Amino acid sequence: MRIGALALQGDFREHLHVVRALGADGVEVRTADELETVDALIIPGGESTAIGRLATIYGLIEPLRDRIEAGMPVLGTCAGMIFLASGTLRYEQPQLGVLDVVVERNAFGRQVDSFEADLDVTGFADPVHAVFIRAPWIHKVGGDVDVLAAVEDPETGESRPVFVRQGRILATSFHPELTNDTRIHELLMEVD
Numbered sequence: 001m002r003i004g005a006l007a008l009q010g011d012f013r014e015h016l017h018v019v020r021a022l023g024a025d026g027v028e029v030r031t032a033d034e035l036e037t038v039d040a041l042i043i044p045g046g047e048s049t050a051i052g053r054l055a056t057i058y059g060l061i062e063p064l065r066d067r068i069e070a071g072m073p074v075l076g077t078c079a080g081m082i083f084l085a086s087g088t089l090r091y092e093q094p095q096l097g098v099l100d101v102v103v104e105r106n107a108f109g110r111q112v113d114s115f116e117a118d119l120d121v122t123g124f125a126d127p128v129h130a131v132f133i134r135a136p137w138i139h140k141v142g143g144d145v146d147v148l149a150a151v152e153d154p155e156t157g158e159s160r161p162v163f164v165r166q167g168r169i170l171a172t173s174f175h176p177e178l179t180n181d182t183r184i185h186e187l188l189m190e191v192d
């Protein structure tokens with residue numbers, strides 16, 4: 001299986017390291033031609049505005065949308081989740097709009113902005129140790145979106161999704177490529 005990581009900005013190398021360790025052929029994707037060659041794609045964490053601007057400059061917005069809408073499995077982590085989403089609270093920025101969620105960027109506050117937590121995930125036997133770095137959470141989900149994990153909003157007590165699935169689109173607020181737990185990358189490789 002050939003898995004691409006969108007290599008415009010962010011920690012795509014860490015994702016490629018994980019998928020190669022799982023036996024896949026991991027390749028960097030920067031052009032529409034390279035995108036054509038992959039069976040699945042990872043959109044890494046980083047800075048979603050930078051990823052969106054560079055994807056626009058590289059002419060990748062439409063090719064990405066087309067392939068994802070045609071059913072290519074995709075995993076977006078953190079900034080990657082923001083880029084997949086249909087909207088953000090308060091910010092205007094390029095987004096693919098293929099994942100029917102509205103995200104809140106830097107949702108955990110700017111001071112206490114990075115932390116780790118054990119998350120119960122639907123379908124997983126054991127919790128996932130999740131690393132959050134200036135992470136978004138999901139403010140609003142559309143009807144076709146399954147929430148696989150959520151955290152509690154410390155201010156309001158409301159449940160805020162941090163791992164969702166919509167068909168073959170997977171998105172996490174946290175960084176599965178920064179721990180030794182490969183279950184989320186395996187899910188991307190097995191998604192049907």
Ligand code: GLN
Nearest residue numbers: 045046047048078079134
């Ligand atoms: N704060 C970044 C953003 O809003 C995301 C951070 C990350 O990907 N770790 O794009």
